[in-house]
Amino acid sequence: MPAHKSRLVRVMSEEEIVGITGTLPYTTSIGHNWTGVEVHRYRVCGPSQTRPFRLPQLAVFLPHVDHPVRVRQEVGDDVTTKDVGRDTVTVAPAALTRRASIERPHELTAIFSTRSSSAKSRTVKPVSSTPRSCRSLPSPIL
Secondary structure, X not given: OOOOOOXXXXXXXXXXXXXXXOOOOOEEOOOOOOOOEEEEEXXXXXXXXXXXXXXXXXXXXXXXXXXOEEEEEEEOXXXXXXXXXXXXXXXXXXXXXXXXXXXXXXXXEEEEEOOOHHHHOOOOOOOEOOOOOOOOXXXXXX
């Protein structure tokens, strides 16, 4: 499949990203010469819930929250609900069906491995609810 033409994302199409998060990243590592990784920073409206989706390669998620927030995550048949704080790291293996919900607006950094052979297959099949507008937040650097 040909590479996606986007100034913001390469690891998936913009449509796939919006299908998962409801928005595009407001800053990314595109344009930097970072070998093997692609980094995105998102401002996500909340409360939010994704529909089931699969990532094409390994991803690491870092929340940016001022105090812990309740997150519910489904991976396959397993469901976990916990309070997530700024010291939480989520490692998401490729190809597992997952969905997540969070109780309030937040920011999130997503780090994708770009060395996986499955990254070329573009197998993400996301679907999500209509994006909501977010309140204005400061724009920290990535």
